[in-house]
Each structure stands twice: as structure tokens, then as C-alpha cells.
Amino acid sequence: MGRMTTENELSEMALEELDAACSLHFAEMKKITPWGDTYEAMAPSGREVEVERRYLWENGQPGGGIVVEVEVRDPALQTGAEARAVIGPRQN
Numbered sequence: 226m227g228r229m230t231t232e233n234e235l236s237e238m239a240l241e242e243l244d245a246a247c248s249l250h251f252a253e254m255k256k257i258t259p260w261g262d263t264y265e266a267m268a269p270s271g272r273e274v275e276v277e278r279r280y281l282w283e284n285g286q287p288g289g290g291i292v293v294e295v296e297v298r299d300p301a302l303q304t305g306a307e308a309r310a311v312i313g314p315r316q317n
Contacts, residue, residue, distance in 0.1 A: 234268055235297045235306035238276070242295040243308040246278050251314050254280055254291050266297075274299050283311055290314075 261279040268274050275298045283290035290313045298305035 232304060232306065234270060235274070235299065235304065236308075238266075238268060238274070238297045239295050239306040239308040242276055242278065242297065243293065243310060246280075246293045246295055247310055247312060251291070251312060254293070254312060258282055258287070258291050268297075268299075272299065272301070 258280040259282060261277065261281075263275055263277040266274055266276045277294075277296045277298070279292075279294040281292045281294065282288075283292050290311045292309065292311050294307065294309045296305055296307045
């Protein structure tokens with residue numbers, strides 16, 4: 226698998242994971258923020274990757290928007306991709 230394909234795969238995974246992370250209702254996100262987790266997953270190509278999901282307060286202050294970040298990394302190739310969204314109380 227070429228480098229470009231590898232980066233595209235990781236970017237697509239990051240966007241898919243971000244969609245899943247943002248599927249929580251704002252009230253549910255608010256209860257778990259700040260929080261983060263890292264776990265191992267399989268990329269569509271069959272290789273092992275690390276997925277990190279983070280819920281952080283926008284501007285570091287509780288009560289505002291929530292920053293949702295997802296990073297997908299391939300430790301073997303030392304490459305990765307990130308996706309990020311800011312969710313406000315009325316957006317979700």
C-alpha cells in the first residue's frame with residue numbers, strides 16, 4: 226500500500242470515528258467532558274492502528290462548547306490523521 230493510500234485510509238477512519246464520537250447528544254457529552262481514550266483498531270487494509278478520542282471544553286472552561294478530537298495513528302509507519310469538531314449546546 227502506497228503512502229498516499231495509507232494517509233487517505235487514516236483520514237477516512239478519523240472522519241468516521243469523529244462522526245461516531247459526535248453522535249452523542251450534547252447532554253451526554255457534557256457529562257463525560259473532559260475525557261479521552263485510546264484503543265487499538267483494525268484499518269480497512271487489515272493493519273493495526275491506534276485510535277484516540279478526546280472530549281475537551283472549548284477554551285478550557287466548562288459550560289461552553291465541547292471540542293471533539295479524533296486521531297488515528299499507525300505506529301509502525303509513524304503516520305496519522307486527525308479530525309476535529311466543536312459542538313455547541315444547540316448543535317446536537
